[in-house]
Amino acid sequence: MVIGSLSVRLLVRESRTLKDKRQVVRSVLDRMRAAFNVSAAEVDTHDDVKLVTLAFAAVGFETAAVQSALQKIADALRVHPVAEYLGSEVTVGSEVV
Template structure:
């Protein structure tokens, strides 16, 4: 059994309030959940208007599958969310 954990740090430069930030994150989180069937949540920077850290977790019996899935999620964010800047991420296997 392989558990993949991806921690992604995001910058939301156009955000002017926590309400605006949460709207952007809610959309991102729901779309990723539905498209990739992973667990995802905001895990840090809850009170910062322009920063967010999300954690993504998936489980499988194949390490390569987990790696590819998490890479696809990262590519999806970079390609489809132009109002969000992905500036750092890590992928771990547990």
């Protein structure tokens, strides 16, 4: 079994309040969960109105498949119309169960 995680930082320039930010975060998380069948959550920068830190987790049988899925998520976020992609970090490891 291979477990991978992706941590992504986004900038929401148009956000003026935490409510504005939450709407964008909810939209992004719902789209990514539905499109890629991954677990996702906002994990940091909760009180910053413009900065978003999201994490995604994927599980599979092959390292390449997990890395590919996480890379596709990063690519989708790079072209998001509202949130500007600032960077990401991918971690993929295997665990025998």
